[in-house]
Amino acid sequence: xxxxxxxxxxxxxxxxxxxxxxxxxxxxxxxxxxxxxxxxxxxxxxxxxxxxxxxxxxxxxxxxxxxxxxxxxxxxxxxxxxxxxxxxxxxxxxxxxxxxxxxxxxxxxxxxxxxxxxxxxxxxxxxxxxxxxxxxxxxxxxxxxxxxxxxxxxxxxxxxxxxxxxxxxxxxxxxxxxxxxxxxxxxxxxxxxxxxxxxxxxxxxxxxxxxxxxxxxxxxxxxxxxxxxxxxxxxxxxxxxxxxxxxxxxxxxxxxxxxxxxxxxxxxxxxxxxxxx
Numbered sequence: 049x050x051x052x053x054x055x056x057x058x059x060x061x062x063x064x065x066x067x068x069x070x071x072x073x074x075x076x077x078x079x080x081x082x083x084x085x086x087x088x089x090x091x092x093x094x095x096x097x098x099x100x101x102x103x104x105x106x107x108x109x110x111x112x113x114x115x116x117x118x119x120x121x122x123x124x125x126x127x128x129x130x131x132x133x134x135x136x137x138x139x140x141x142x143x144x145x146x147x148x149x150x151x152x153x154x155x156x157x158x159x160x161x162x163x164x165x166x167x168x169x170x171x172x173x174x175x176x177x178x179x180x181x182x183x184x185x186x187x188x189x190x191x192x193x194x195x196x197x198x199x200x201x202x203x204x205x206x207x208x209x210x211x212x213x214x215x216x217x218x219x220x221x222x223x224x225x226x227x228x229x230x231x232x233x234x235x236x237x238x239x240x241x242x243x244x245x246x247x248x249x250x251x252x253x254x255x256x257x258x259x260x261x262x263x264x265x266x267x268x269x270x271x272x273x274x275x276x277x278x279x280x281x282x283x284x285x286x287x288x289x290x291x292x293x294x295x296x297x298x299x300x301x302x303x304x305x306x307x308x309x310x311x312x313x314x315x316x317x318x319x320x321x322x323x324x325x
Contacts, residue, residue: 127153197315201231287316
């Protein structure tokens with residue numbers, strides 16, 4: 049399928065960019081008060097940046113995050129120096145970019161790091177365009193495209209506005225629920241909770257291939273129904289590996305118990321783990 053091939057080519061290219069999970073070398077969680085960063089022994093967050101003599105600090109107040117840098121710092125400020133917490137972008141899936149008008153974005157050499165709001169917590173996402181994972185990656189390995197793994201589902205609005213989601217390090221957070229999708233696979237009805245990601249429905253699932261040729265779980269984005277219809281195309285050919293398949297530094301949401309599909313879905317991305325994971 050030419051459309052899917054093009055989609056995976058674009059995804060491969062996006063993974064090779066600086067704003068990619070392959071570049072993620074650290075997530076630092078901000079606490080109220082002063083959060084120092086740099087290469088000094090006293091720095092709260094140790095940045096793995098060669099040649100950076102001094103860092104700076106993030107001051108977290110009740111409603112804002114404020115950047116402080118020493119005079120003549122070689123660090124470039126690409127975003128703001130002060131942002132309101134309520135305006136900081138929420139980024140829980142495959143987004144590794146940030147809005148310059150709504151975040152503090154810093155850069156030095158091949159590194160870039162910025163303030164984000166992740167799973168209900170203030171964080172600094174630290175990227176390195178020359179990471180070992182970027183160096184190891186060449187292309188995605190995918191299953192052959194097959195119409196067998198394209199299903200018609202039905203969308204239903206949420207009964208509850210949020211759902212409790214656990215991530216790979218055991219942290220749980222309340223996530224906004226966009227609704228759920230019912231789909232029948234091999235004669236079994238599944239009710240998949242869908243989170244809202246931009247204009248898409250976002251689903252985390254696992255299937256039996258996760259024990260063999262796939263990563264243990266995957267992400268799938270679905271187009272929301274339009275024009276009053278509740279029909280949703282569930283195309284597993286577009287299923288992707290989560291961030292943590294590319295770097296051990298990502299904290300990915302896990303599939304809920306009802307998202308474990310009891311059959312083999314030979315579609316989408318295969319295992320693409322860096323050798324060091």
